[in-house]
Amino acid sequence: MTSQTSESKVHKTYLEEDMGRKGIFKWILSTDHKRIALLYLYSMMVWFTVGVVLGLLMKLELIAPGKTLMGPQAYNATFTVHGVIMIFLIVIPGLPAVFGNFLLPIQIGAKDVAFPRLNLFSWYIYVLGSILVIISLFGNGPPDTGWTFYAPYSFKTGTNMLPAALGAFVLGFSSILTGLNFIVTIHRMRAPGMTWMKMPLFPWSIYGTAWIQLLATPIVGITLLMVAGERILGIGFFDPAKGGDPLLYQHLFWIYSHPAVYIMILPAMGAISEIIPTFTRKTIFGYKAIVISTLAIAFVGYFVWAHHMFTSGMSGTALFTFSILTFLVAIPSAIKVFNWITTMHKGSISTEVPFQWAASFIFIFMIGGLTGLVLGALATDVHLHDTAFVVAHFHFIVFGGVGFAFFGAIHYWFPVIYGRMYDNSWARTGWIVFFIGFVTLYGPMFYLGMKGMPRRYFDYLEEFHGPNIISTFGALVMITGLVIIVTNLIKSARSGPIAPHNPWGGTNLEWRIKSPPSLENFDEIPVIDKATYKFD
Template sequence: MTAASKQHASTKESNYLTAGYGVRSWLLTVDHKRIALLYLISLTTFFSVGGLFAVLIRLELLTPQGDLFQSETYNKLFTMHGIFMVFFFLVPSIPAVLGNFFLPLMIGARDVAFPKLNLLSWYVYAAGGLVTLFAMFAGGVDTGWTFYAPYSSTYANSHVILAALGIFITGFSSILTGVNFIATTHRMRAPGLTWMRLPLFVWANYATSLIMVLGTPVIAVTILLVAIERLLHVGIFDPALGGDPILFQHLFWFYSHPAVYIMILPGMGVMSEIVACFTRKRIFGYKIVAMSSLAIAILGFLVWGHHMFVSGQSMYAGFVFSLLSMLVAVPSAIKVFNWTATMYRGSITFATPMLYALGFIGLFTIGGLTGIFLAAMALDIHVHDTYFVVAHFHYVMVGGMVMAYLGGLHFYWPKMFGRMYHEGLAKVAAVMIFIGFNLTFFPQFLLGYLGMPRRYHVYDEDFQVLNVLSTAGASVLGLGFALPICYLIFSLKFGKKVGDNPWDAAGLEWTISSPPYEHNFHEIPEVTEEAYDYGKREAARV
């Protein structure tokens, strides 16, 4: 690596991919771009594992009887699906892959603030993943990803401690990434790049990092307490020993609700980049969109109790949490309106990333508004812990976050690898995912109001028609997800080579070569413009 980096100044062709070869040059790299790719590979693996579990869950639910798996197995399937998707895919996905790769490029830095810490984050993440995989192969865990006490701490007969340990370890990866991004955003910006000139993707990742740093340690200590309770029976959460299981829920949701914003905020950042580029416009209401990210990060910490309206928590606490939950929906709504308004009088093209962006706006709107159903206490009594909730958070997580992640990946792919994927196939995949997604999850809203509880292995026959629809949709969705994995890998070798700026996009990341040099910038650029300066480009085009 050292030899390669010395040569990079002289030969312009050398980039971060060719700066070193061999396993060592990857596993010991401190280059944020290579670390991003390490994350990309491991995240895709965990996503596939989680996806496989989803397929098995949907197959079981094709019929009301529990004919494919035993109850024990089914419970482990949905638990492992939740754990892998939440902790090992959704939480790290955009920050660790696109954030790691593009945050330094967007602010004109040669790397993140603490490159070695960054590599450590990946190792910690991978170690946590391996421990959790081991827990899975050792027999799995059946508590649901929420680990509610006292089931998790006293009654479950599965590998709770191992799985908890895996999540605990991975939490440090989140924390370290958050610390790194905060320091990077504060101190590594290029001259002239003021806060109000930052791309919205940077704002979104900054807000996300704040939540990671403030929230993750709380889940860490909670999970630690569950493990201690399970090992030693000290009475922290076990009511038989005087413990309070509701306290567990408070601590758990204090992290796990903000974690929803860890998952969606970076996706919103990607959205802003894509919408600006493909409408050829500055984002409508830039400052409001930037500030709404911070507002979500802060308000997001004040609403956790809306997960507990039927738990026995005080009614007055419920009122406060319900009202605050209505407030936190406002900044999200503002973002949706601003993206839509950005299209007004734009010059819109419909490349693959833009298709994902349009899908995101539609699905996230549904996901967000069904959140209002759940924040309304009286209605939540009925739909709490039913498939309505499952549908709601999949609309936000998959319809929002995964659509944004895929959109971002398609947007930045040519920059990351210097090659273009097959656009036709990519559009087919985007449409398949959109249709498959809706077919999978829309029926679940109806199932939820009908009263089908979540985490049910066998169910009432009245619910079968909608479950069959949902499983049919899942098969389309599954194929839709498999397609990009194929054509993206194919493009690495056979894709058409592209120039430095195939989308003619604004932003420092597009001013350097594709793929970027090892240290990004030969000279640190001086920034003199606002973000999304598409006016000049448009004037030149027409």
């Protein structure tokens, strides 16, 4: 509230506007997209803590061969619940539900999303899904199928699989409705003058994501319903004894769950595309190329699902078709990396904390992407399938990609969200500790996988001991980094110094309004007359 001209009306931020509600009702009854975004953020933080603790337990189990903390059943349950929580409750809703909700309307110059009540309803569905996941932990013991719920084991296991599968189904609905809301918002509520090609890149990435959410999620929904039907009624869709085909389950599951990877990564790329121009003081290089590659990823991403099944027994034609398509989808991702790097070229880079996250995102994402090609190639995949290499690869993409972008985004937009600044030196320390921990944790797993250590085993041969110790040590370092980052952010959100207006010199609409925004974001709907990313 500093460099703004004085107005007759006092600026009342969305955090102060309570609509006459009290306590928790200020939040759980509010249809304000910004409050809903924070509802998602806080619920995800709780789940993330649980997921991280489960991950740590696995790494502690793997610190030495043989049983150290838990036996095989407990280990299976741990990696399943870790996967279900991390995938369905955090990375899939992650950036779209938090930053998409908060920023999309502001960045396109709208007062809210198209369907504010539906938006709040989506969050309630999310909570319902979370409750189902919690229920699955009790009764006959947590599910032990892995987060993929592969048939036929998923309906033969005695554990409490049903609530987990139904939870994922319900969470899918939340995701669909959020995507639907965003598509309509972008089509109908852009400010006057904001043509498609003047829209910032983060809303573009949300747009691509929303289409995937909308068109891919129903498939996994029906598949999980079929698994539920299998468990409750014994229908036999995927039961070989009854003529069903378990391979068909894998197809149906991955038709959604591979595009889901792009639900996770596209908004992450969108956030990076916002951060990099701001801190290099340069127009983004190849705006159109980034837009087109976003849509290309969303499109081609549909047709690569069977690369998860190279060893499941498909025809040779299917194998090499899916392998080629997998290679194709790498091209638009590489275009984006090229664009980001070229944007930095000859820019005046200021290495603020968000920029460091973005730069390390590119580094991590490239390792994750290139190792993905190793897995996309048929011959190497046969060797590496179901080894620790795969685990390392997708943690580099899913946790590295989404995680680094998420932390970059929250450090970048923190002044907008809370109107305060965080402690820079702590944020920097947290970043470097996290980065080192991350690479130490997952790096050795590439090596272990190539040497033949399978994933999803609580035990391993003595020869794998050394790298596993390094990996567990990395996990501890990374969690230390996480604690520093999160503590710093929580503390700063409550009592950090008031942020100056537009601290980073960003050009999008969210930087032109007062932070934190008022309930309606804009006193007057802005008229857009020039492209964004123009720096003086």
